[in-house]
Amino acid sequence: MPQHTAPQKNEPVIIREQANPYRDCIQGLANQPITVVRLLRDAVNENPVVARDRKFNVPEIHDIVGRLVENRPRVAIIAGAPDHPAHLLDRPQALMAAIRIWEQGGVPFLFHVPVICDGTAQNNIGQSYSLVSRNNTAAAVNITFEGHSYHAAYVIAGCDKSPAAVVAGLAAADLARAHRGDQAPVWAVFAPSHVLKGGEIPDGTRRLLNKIADDADHAGHDDLGGDIRENMRYILQCTSDEAFAGLLERARLIGIIDSATERRVLDELAAATCDSKGGICAFNGTGNSSRTMLAAFGLTPPELELLTDVPPFAAVAVGIDALFSAFNKPEYAISNLLKRNFANFVRVHNATGSSSNMLLHLPFMMRYAGFDITIDDYQDVRTTTPVPEIFAHSLTENRDTFVLAQQMAEGKNRGMESIYRVLSDLGVEMDLDAPTILGKSWAERIANLDNPVDLSLGDKSVIRATPVRQRSGVDVITGSFFENCAVKTSGMSDHLLSHFNDHVFIVRYYENEHLCNADFAAADMVDRLMKTEGVDPELIAAIVKRNGGDVTDGTSSHDMLAQGLLSFAFVIGGQGPQAYGMPEMFAPSQNLRHHRILEASSMLITDGRYSGVTKGACIGHMVPEAFVGGGIGHLQNGDVLRLDLTKLTLDWLDRDAFVAGQEIVANPADLPTRAPLFAERQHRMINRQQDIAASNVMDHVSNAARGIVPDVVDRRAVNPWR
Template sequence: MPQPIAANEPVIIDEKANPYRDCIQGLANQPITVVRLLRDAVNENPVLAKKLAFTLPEIRDVVGRLVENRPRVAIIAGAPDHPAHLLDRPHALMAALRIWEQGGVPFLFHVPVICDGTAQNNIGQSYSLASRNTTATAVNITFEGHSYHAAYVIAGCDKSPSAVVAGLAAADRARAHRGDQAPVWAVFAPAHVLKGGEIPEGTRRLLEKVARDADGAGHDDLGGDIRENMRYILQCTSDEAFAGLLERARLLGLIDGAMERRILDELAAATCDSKGGICAFNGTGNSSRTMLAAFGLTPPALELLTDVPPYDAVASGVDTLFSVFNRPEYAIGNLLKANFANFVRVHNATGSSSNMLLHLPFMMRHAGFDITIDDYQAVRIETPVPEIFAHSLTENRDTYVLAQQMAEGQNRGMESIYRVLADLGVAMDLDAPTILGKSWAERIADLDYPVDLSLGDKSVIRATPVRQRSGVDVITGSFFENCAVKTSGMSDHLLSHFNDHVFIVRYYENEHVCNADFAAPDLVDRLMNTEGVTPELIRAIVTRNGGDVTPDMAVRDMLAQGHLSFAFVIGGQGPQAYGMPEMFSPSQNLRHHRILEASSMLITDGRYSGVTKGACIGHMVPEAFAGGGIGHLRNGDILRLDLTLLTLDWLECDAFLHGQEITGNPTHMPDRKDLFEQRHQRMLTRQLDIAACNVMEHVSDAGRGIVPETVDRRAVHSWR
């Protein structure tokens, strides 16, 4: 059992300001919250409290500590309507006990956490990214308003970890300007990993029958897609794919609506473990876990949990905080600055979420650093890294397994990742500090074997690279400034096949119409009836992409071979237009539609889920609402993607048909003015779907993290 700091050696925060000493109202108001928190901690942990010989304080004990300026530590937890936060309460109460044991003063507050799965493919997605900004503000308001010194954060899923980091970092920057307060210290304890579900045996038999019936009806592509998705662990993401596949089956007459509903309900009921947690796929939730650890903000004992942490692990996290008090070099802003480049390298090496290209500049700009995705790309180019995560949802190598391997001592989590990258010659900043009060070099000095070699192919972390190309790339083009593509989400075949490849645009103003096309039995006819698509254009596209057009070749075969290619463009989804929802549903439907996956890509000014696979380009800047080129595209336009040069260009159609590839920008074409103005009016009308208080006006673009104007303007400090 960890031992508390001796009572005669209390930590006193070194600062001029102490509002609890200098203003009687806070001293009168807050002690009752501390006593109640500790009383709940004792009542709900009677065995632990007895073991610790814990004595409940009285009001005057709290008053004394506040006046002395003992560490005021905010425990920040999430809302229990998100599965990741179901076990936050016992965790938070243990942290409160340890903070008091160590001579500090614990407080507890909660932040809302929007589940991107729950908000998926509905209006909730227009509130999801906005929640990141408002949560950052709420954290900052509470932390500054109640004058806390430090935070013990039970970090959850999706955008909330980045939001909490940003809110605390903003407080750290403001305190540095004021000069009379200590900086902000923080320890992060990511929520435990959710164990993936299994398809019930009866449901599996029903799915197998649908697949057989699809084969028998001449739709073996659908049968194969269903069987492929059955290989995945059962998560909300695989459920989304099943929803698209079963809709295709219903529209083909293979099942009726009642059977479709039955299977979906049975899948939903079997998906989530009752303990909750962060889903086991390597999406934004686990990418955020990786991010916190890579920034040096997470003690190893709290990095990869599969349940409520034991008291010793919680105590180690609290003790870590107490060990760095009055040491400004370990404040959150300094850790962000020192480890920024390290995180970029780790993010790429682990094949993490493309959403982090939004959240990284968001956090850093809140911390006052002038960082955009150009800085991300600069680090990526300066120090290319291989992919060392063999993460798989079909081969028993998900994040839950990674956590089990760490618990068994078969890896050391982030320390193993730093060691592997350093051993591979990647120029990691090993002198960068971490919240443990040690540099990375000190933390990995004794780590001769970063992963247990006996694991072999079972290991999630690999000492030998999985492949050389990894991560997320930033793309530029003739009709926009930048966008993001998750290279790690594309197979080697797709990376090769779509390199220097041309596509025909099919344009949508929302994802629901796109999804309807993907599910339609007459999809091929719809594509051929796209405005601007002519036999001449089809012949030119197929020939340019390396295929042959013969008189008897079916269009379906041209698609299946990947030579007739479409760019499904979903515009008007940007932050100002519609809150930047995830286009996960169409991305899953593309990924699990073998004909489309072989031939086509998605493009949007919205974003994608962190677990997205396939050729999906997002975060396009400027967004359509702001007059960006994506809002001026139309059906039948031609785009050229080059994954070597990292460019996506609009080509003049007439020149292309005559064998020339002349790049241009449709925003410069007079005939597109009316088209855009009509779309913009529809965007304004659609924006009324969102409550006025959550429309994201006066924010920076995606390349600058979508931060409020004032945050963007104050981000002037260099991170180098």
């Protein structure tokens, strides 16, 4: 595939298409030029050095009118709202992009989209607005892009749901234009926001935390003391703050600290968390998984892939120039890059241990682009082309994403190009002929990359040429009482993967995460579990025996839990997209991960979502969700579940038969006796749904396996991707 180069300034690009509303409709030609003048005037005033070095002058109105009539490239710069930390530095980059677009003969425009910070929305009603914001942002991007008839986009991509939303909105425009037939396709280049440098626990706060841990030890709660010390090893991020919140609540409830001390520590941690430059948090959550996604799809130049600050003008120019080189070449349109690189991204996603949220966002984007893709296609690629884990990402050993960005800036790796090279060298069947927005195939981009990772980094390297382990990524699980769900294998240690393979659990059911969090923090947690409805000595004995233990040896309930012989499945139902907007169950997952006893013994199951930074045994995205009659909504306390991580199955077992020594697989939704229970729950789900403004209830959407897209988007996704 030949490399395309930016056109010379004396060869202006004219977009080849029949439709040009700025020529054929006077109103747009009358309205829009003043927005361009203001944008370029701001660009000069706020970037005086760049403007001076390039001898850049703000054009006259008639110059802009002339370009619009000629059908020069109309390029939308899409940025985020400054109330999100990832978008604090968008403006200087956007204004530099505007200068370069005009220099290259195009017409720049700027618009912003709202972006919810998932951290801010965590564990409160905001999470019921988070996922729907993705769909609404996709619509908003599409509305503005199509309504103002732009040709291309330079996207300053943030974190959480926003990058996938912008991709989807642009891809939807591309699909509609292909149907109309009189317009050029949509081209886009993405510049992910810089990485947020993790904070540090202040010395005084650290001393106080150490004292709390010591006091917990002396009070006979060494598990809590150990959990606090373990969390102190992490870089300070909103995620570790959430874990501290759970740990300090436990300390207060057992009388180690008072509420004033709890508040003081949390406030001190919060004040020390975020660097003033903002950025995408340094953990490998949905934000940085989205960064990985954009690069893996070939939408991001290396110069813009991993930043720690505002990019220099030269880097922004690379992105703009890539766009101008792609114009009038449909093979570089956004939908074609998605199609050609879909399987590549699935492999990269697994190799980098990225966010389980991407199993929602990947089919979401592809279906907006018109491709009939579900998580079955994801699992098919994953199964057909298994990949090892090559990311040694760590928040405790100085290998977070900020460090990865530093290593790339120092020339110690080439970001996504290094990942493609490593996987190719390891024999993974990457499609190296797939195009990228740079006008090069992946084969051309990595041809001269003999050493994808600087060997001098040793164990400090985040990207590894030698696999960290053979099993990684996110698995799709099927079972007797549901169609599919997701488990983040990369979030489980080798010990947990082995320990929970062919393992049985007792169900403890919750209708919201707050009740589950309360149990996790309770001083009498073990007693509560033992008093779960339906739990009796016979069931406990059968569970422990099946998991390789023996209740006759006098082992206490506490120790059976700590040894992982007595195991519970904490099921949080009624969190699906139609029920409650599919909030993340991040707080309970963090509380599980940072609770020595629970992590060893138990797992979380939900029809809600899990965060990209989730660790431990967490299963989510269950389809069908409880709200529409899924089996998860028919589970009850004391039920028995069997997890098999080799066969990738999760089954409901008949309780009475299990106690009698038989494992009969069935679906609790088939039991007539469960109908009244489900009816009561559904009534409460309908009532609880009114917590959410009617304008943002996710109604008439596909299920999680199909990306949770509007029904009309789902119906139009009929094109094959292979």
